[in-house]
Amino acid sequence: GENVEQHPSTLSVQEGDSAVIKCTYSDSASNYFPWYKQELGKRPQLIIDIRSNVGEKKDQRIAVTLNKTAKHFSLHITETQPEDSAVYFCAAMPEGGYQKVTFGTGTKLQVIP
Amino acid sequence: DAGVTQSPTHLIKTRGQQVTLRCSPKSGHDTVSWYQQALGQGPQFIFQYYEEEERQRGNFPDRFSGHQFPNYSSELNVNALLLGDSALYLCASSLEPFRGGNYNEQFFGPGTRLTVL
Numbered sequence: 001g002e003n004v005e006q007h008p009s010t011l012s013v014q015e016g017d018s019a020v021i022k023c024t025y026s027d028s029a030s031n032y033f034p035w036y037k038q039e040l041g042k043r044p045q046l047i048i049d050i051r052s053n054v055g056e057k058k059d060q061r062i063a064v065t066l067n068k069t070a071k072h073f074s075l076h077i078t079e080t081q082p083e084d085s086a087v088y089f090c091a092a093m094p095e096g097g098y099q100k101v102t103f104g105t106g107t108k109l110q111v112i113p
Numbered sequence: 114d115a116g117v118t119q120s121p122t123h124l125i126k127t128r129g130q131q132v133t134l135r136c137s138p139k140s141g142h143d144t145v146s147w148y149q150q151a152l153g154q155g156p157q158f159i160f161q162y163y164e165e166e167e168r169q170r171g172n173f174p175d176r177f178s179g180h181q182f183p184n185y186s187s188e189l190n191v192n193a194l195l196l197g198d199s200a201l202y203l204c205a206s207s208l209e210p211f212r213g214g215n216y217n218e219q220f221f222g223p224g225t226r227l228t229v230l
Binding site for chain 1: 117119146153154155156157160161169171172203218219221222223224
């Protein structure tokens with residue numbers, strides 16, 4: 001089955017700096033990679049996703065890159081703000097009818113004002 | 114649209130008991146997945162229901178079972194509860210791919226916090 005590794009487990013940055021979270025996956029059949037943000041006590045919420053036919057995707061201050069050959073993908077947050085503080089999860093899944101999503105172990109991001 | 118809803122929000126049980134958790138999917142969604150999220154961990158896939166059938170299952174024992182109703186709502190049942198079953202149980206809904214749309218995107222409910230004593 002799929003195995004997703006995520007690093008680092010914790011990340012502290014100064015407000016305004018950039019944050020980068022990296023993930024690797026094992027199953028070459030995976031071709032959809034969502035990222036979720038989970039604030040304390042709340043549900044995971046999709047913040048950005050990328051499909052394997054795209055190498056990079058950007059949405060305002062958030063970007064995701066994918067290297068399918070190396071089986072790794074990364075989340076980049078620029079100009080971090082205190083409200084970006086949360087736990088971020090990467091995930092991988094095959095695109096198709098059976099949506100078994102495998103999550104990474106999470107990165108706790110703290111943005112220091 | 115209320116989005117994905119789950120009930121109850123919190124639940125306390127003792128070892129050996131049985132529990133039923135409920136989920137109503139987002140309007141227009143027909144596929145429901147269940148996840149277990151232990152403290153400090155990422156969600157772990159339990160199973161997925163579509164057309165009232167379980168069509169994908171993660172590495173969970175048979176003590177975990179589910180059901181989907183004709184209105185697409187779903188239940189998760191856990192028998193013979195163990196201390197290790199204490200976790201946040203998340204339900205996520207999505208659109209079955211052959212009906213079109215962004216079928217990969219899953220919307221999560223707020224979860225049910227289960228504590229087993």
